[in-house]
Amino acid sequence: MLKLSGRIALVTGAARGIGAAIARALVSEGADVIVTDIDIEAGRATADAMGAVFARLDVSSEANWAAIQEEFPALDVLVNNAGITGLEGSFDGPPPAHDPENALLADWQAVHAVNLDGTFLGCRYAIRAMRAKGSGSIINISSRSGLVGIPMAAAYASSKAAVRNHTKSVALYCASQGLNIRCNSIHPAAIMTPMWEPILGNGPDRADREAAMVADTPMRRFGEPEEVAAIAVLLASDDAAYMTGSELNVDGGILAGSAATPGG
Numbered sequence: 001m002l003k004l005s006g007r008i009a010l011v012t013g014a015a016r017g018i019g020a021a022i023a024r025a026l027v028s029e030g031a032d033v034i035v036t037d038i039d040i041e042a043g044r045a046t047a048d049a050m051g052a053v054f055a056r057l058d059v060s061s062e063a064n065w066a067a068i069q070e071e072f073p074a075l076d077v078l079v080n081n082a083g084i085t086g087l088e089g090s091f092d093g094p095p096p097a098h099d100p101e102n103a104l105l106a107d108w109q110a111v112h113a114v115n116l117d118g119t120f121l122g123c124r125y126a127i128r129a130m131r132a133k134g135s136g137s138i139i140n141i142s143s144r145s146g147l148v149g150i151p152m153a154a155a156y157a158s159s160k161a162a163v164r165n166h167t168k169s170v171a172l173y174c175a176s177q178g179l180n181i182r183c184n185s186i187h188p189a190a191i192m193t194p195m196w197e198p199i200l201g202n203g204p205d206r207a208d209r210e211a212a213m214v215a216d217t218p219m220r221r222f223g224e225p226e227e228v229a230a231i232a233v234l235l236a237s238d239d240a241a242y243m244t245g246s247e248l249n250v251d252g253g254i255l256a257g258s259a260a261t262p263g264g
């Protein structure tokens, strides 16, 4: 018996990486999935490969969400996955400053527009689309960076912390409305996806950078997108019927403690 038969699920930023893996996992559990992304070509190819439909959606655009609401007025599962670090596009040049001293306001706002505004707009659409049935599951992809500070990616960390908190506001709001609409956040870290390319670079020190990341991870390896997708399926399904406002870390143990030794 498939866990999500007959459920309609929409995943944002699902052309590649974690979003694509989540969409695939939802399809394999019987859901009718809508793959969305700003990358039309890759999004279409990803959707076609899994037998899902594709719709273009820039999550930071209120007008785009209104069009989605029109086209897909009913929904059972929303995964707010689309996210940017702000370091994209820096593959061939120096990355823009994202530390608290030097970051430009426009760069700070651009990251929040996608990660935070996009999640707010997605949650608003989902509550409205799920209200008729009175049930549903909203899954917000935050990050371990939503739980700790990241000095060189301050806007990313700030936006992900806000996503974590908004998840709880949505969960409490829906419960107070007598709706069985659950809202939970997932906090991945070090998952090997194209998001890492600008950070790891393609220079001679790539292997060293990769090794350094893994050295800081208690499980000593990068995670796979499918390992995040499995948790999204759990939260989407009735197996998580009594979970709302909760946060699940998928991080190889990074957040479990500190590398500091006693007295160190």
Ligand SMILES: NC(=O)c1ccc[n+]([C@@H]2O[C@H](COP(=O)([O-])OP(=O)(O)OC[C@H]3O[C@@H](n4cnc5c(N)ncnc54)[C@H](O)[C@@H]3O)[C@@H](O)[C@H]2O)c1
Pocket (backbone or CB within 6 Å): 012, 013, 014, 015, 016, 017, 018, 019, 036, 037, 038, 039, 057, 058, 059, 060, 081, 082, 083, 084, 114, 141, 142, 143, 144, 145, 187, 188, 189, 190, 191, 192, 193, 194, 195, 196
């Ligand atoms: N990879 C990791 O280690 C990691 C760790 C923590 C959290 N996350 C989070 O997981 C989510 C997915 O990350 P990923 O590693 O798969 O990233 P990725 O860069 O590989 O994929 C992100 C996708 O989002 C799309 N996108 C970008 N801006 C968009 C917009 N405005 N509207 C719609 N789609 C947009 C991109 O086209 C791309 O397909 C993000 O929210 C990210 O912050 C990832």
